[in-house]
Amino acid sequence: MAMPFAIDFLDNGRVLEWEATPDGAVPTEREEYTPRFYVAARSPEDDIDLTALQTQYERHPDVVTTEVVTRRLGFRRDDERVLAVDVNHIDRVTTLARQAYQLREYPVGDLACFNVDFSREFRYCLENDIDPTPANELSTLQLSVPVTETSGDTYGELTVAGETWTGPPEDILTAVQTAIETQDPDILVRSTSEIIPTLYKMATTTGVDGFTLSRWPEVDYQQLASESTYASYGQVGHSPARYNMPGRAIIDKSNTFFYGETNLDGVLDLVSRSKKPVQELAWASIGNVLTTIQIGEAHDRGVLVPWNSWRHEFFKPMGTFHDADRGGFIFAPEVGVHEDVHELDFSSLYPNIICTRNVSPDVIRCECHRDRDDVPVLGYSVCDERGYLVDVLQPIIDARDEIKAAIRREQQRDDPDEDRLEELEGRSGALKWILVACFGYQGFSNAKFGRIECHEAINAYAREILLAAKQRLESGGWRVVHGIVDSIWVTPDPDIDDDDREDLEALATEITETVEIRLEHEAHYDWVAFVPQRESDAGALTKYFGKVAGADDFKVRGIEVRQRSTPPFIEKVQRDCLEQFDATRSPDTVIDSLQDAVTRLHAGTVPIEDLVERNRVSKPLEGYTQNTQNVAALKRARNQDLAVHPGQDIEYVVVDDKKTSRERVALTHEEIETYDASYYETQLIRAVESVLSPLGWDRTEIRRELAEVRMTELTAFADRE
Template structure:
């Protein structure tokens, strides 16, 4: 059976395929618990047995079997057991979704037909897809009067009063009965759309049952940044993807979401709203359940007591070699393919192998097929672009699998594994540098899992590194490359750009890559780089100085006449209270004036009207701009490109060929 969605109804799991429900199965809540001091808690066990079905079982964990109990009860009972045993009880499978458990225990997974390998990168089902776009800003409380729908390459536009537009939209959805709805800002629009349908007495057809599961809005920290997830309404039996808010959709597309659902056991509705970290964590949970391994609820093995000597000895992060800022001629970038997960697999790293390396590590075994899949898709996308999205999704899942080994709440994480991975990666990078220098290469820069080198022949270096380290590598060739400098004049680790030998330009860390860069400023950098990429060498770059300057001056002089929409700044705010005047504070004030509830982690869109006074207007109110402020942004973006065409002005005279 091909599963498109799964939903919960009391003690049932409902499985949906394209077109409707295909199966209902009983799946009551249950969990496992172990009592290290069982005689002290017999009265509690007897009391539980009188109220709930309880049976003695052997609990399989990654560390080995435990004697314990299975009880058909929910989270509230688990919490009671934890409190009554003064948190000495070990509880498992408490907070898992019942549909995920059912699918894993029966070896089913979403988005996969009979006989299809779960680790295949191909979607084996034709799904009816509909694209919906409502005109206007979803945060404004205005009537919905204009909507465009695309289905089967046909475009329909509904306009008029709100009741007519919604009736036409829901009527078309009912007639076509699509499996997938692609809807920008759906998670912001949906509450308004459903409320409006209720006011007008219109039966909504977005959910195949008119029922929705709800994900509450929340602000949260991740990797040092504040994020905000808006409230989401997930329809039953149909997939609704917020194409503007979903990170996975923006990075990996529809195919990436469907294959991620297949790997993790989560329905696409939830997969589309997950972070890569949640995806890899859920994938590990799914793998554990298919193997009969219990999933801990409240972890006790995230870290262990260490001596001062061992604390000093542990590795504290990835290795980096700082570059000298400058313009470089032919340069090679040698990258290790998914180095951190490859280290986990090769060195059999897992929480249980820290003290017992002879065991087969759980993390190593579950990441092995995912790593093999990534290696295959990375090779396949060179001739088959349809797997590009799947490859991007796998890249993000494998990137975060390392971070989750050190995350205290990760179901199968332990900081010792995290430290061992970074320690091995440091050794690998140092070894690779030594191999390069022994072969006569000059090492320009290195960061965690890649090196930039000059020398020949690069194939000899690639083969030598792979043979000595045991890890796969890839090579990118630059005709020229620019490492930018930091404020103190030293080389920046992650700000560079250069022309690859296929004629494209690779950029990292410059303004056009920033999420808050106005479109007009990004277009200027893209246009100048479009001129610069014609250069096949550093000397050719100097000959293009005049043409590049002409493009910059064109954008500078054209600023006063550009569309206000091209000057929008999209910035994720970490706070809603400010002690000084600044554009962000002005934008927050503007959103609040419009009745929008602002929360940390939200992305606000605004145009700066007066930077000195901290005045900024939300996207729907923007009419004026601070010309001097936007000129300063253009100048900053231009200054990042100057080192390539006038190196003596910005790189303190350094020019390496």
């Protein structure tokens, strides 16, 4: 069976399947492919005359054929009559499906379309039962341009396969064409989406003949989508324009999650599970990939996929609403430094709850067991029939467990294979993200397959599991100092004699057997410090740091060193302070490190590149009402004709924070001669406050201590004079 890694759709309806072979990519041309969507009554009670609708569709010039078939319109529904519509080109599916609402004469809401909004290559693989996993290793070529080159219609600098070329357009184009012909890559990895159209514009403008990146002589490239801005979970994102290059998969580093968070091995692992080819997998979101895996399971069960989901929430009493509207269980952390701490984690808690408790949209609150109270507190029933979501997730859980075991075996070898480790870690990371998303996706209103009752049930089970673990650990002689959703931190209870305290590993095994989900010993720490909330004595749920026992390593969460906007200099100083804190447990040594950093700041000896801040732009320049540093940076970018869209990052150095104009900052590509030392001193103090706040120190006390150190140094200097 052919296993094409890329599929191209030509204007005349032909399809090209590209298969990777030891001798290079080989195309197979398919003359006829007619994508299919379905039209049916939204519910069994709706009276729809499919024959009349069929007659109208058959008159449309873009419709190849129609037929009435039987399919399931949901996991809870039996086979029903639906109208299947075959289309002459994949680009016409959505338009023709939309016309179903215009051709009919039925009340709004009676009609529904299915299998409409699939991505092109995924649809082709699904309908033709094709596995797009490449049979041979794919070759890659990287093209990147600096941000200063992205504003114009031509490039004066371009990096090709790690080698930077500068000069006139003809030289740049020659370098790219030579690399393409020499390496003949299967995948083009670009730093920005506009590289492809810009290179072709350069070739046209300069009259360079024969320039092409395509493997198919009839088509240079195709634009699949224009750039756009979107919002997701309160975050603004930017989706660049998407392009297709016949015969080559394209990965846009400015628009890829899985390639950026894992690697090509992680991408390919998900290709094999989702049947979504490399190019589409690279730009897809976590939810998009999870959806395609679920669509594959639905397809195997003969269930169609709704274009727009319309799952109503089941009726429930007001008291149940109150009980259900809760998240995972949290034990507020005890602010301060705790010695001899162990961290225990439930392995893939939410996915394992789904699989061990059979929580799935098609079986939750089933009619056949409506008198049962299976879900704790909420009283929802769960059918005995295996839910489809279990079949989706269990293979992923098992695969990740096997990969993690292989990673441990490789790490324990005397001479571990680094390439093998990189592959395994990429695959493990990709699967982790799918498992992370599967829970929240159940409560997502636009999910193709999801149900809020599943989301509520998973949380209810999770709360019960964490409470049961807490109670058993405490009865075994361990004190819980923090717990959040699937993790719990314990330290020996000082009121229990060592001889009476139960072995932690044995307790974890017992809890595992009781709740049917593995409780793993994640780490042992010499000490852990839980950070208070700013302007409050209460513990911050996700801010802590600790020294890993028997290792020269810290585990850090939530503080500046983990924040993507933190400049490298601030990060390094905070790490130095952590080391001083570990070595002495004395605030004085931490203040000494801070004082040394502040002295270097004001002496102007800190390298400019170590002071770069990177922040995400959340809205267009005109959308801001405050003169923030981001606004100043955006003004500078606009002044230099650099396009920075909402959802993208902007990098700058603060040069004068007292100003409100664009002179407040300088962009990283500019010649920067100075910086605002007072601003960065404030950032340093904030970072050191995170380290010392578990001991009760705040910024006021840190500043007072700094002033005393400076006064002592000045006095000593005066005495010497």
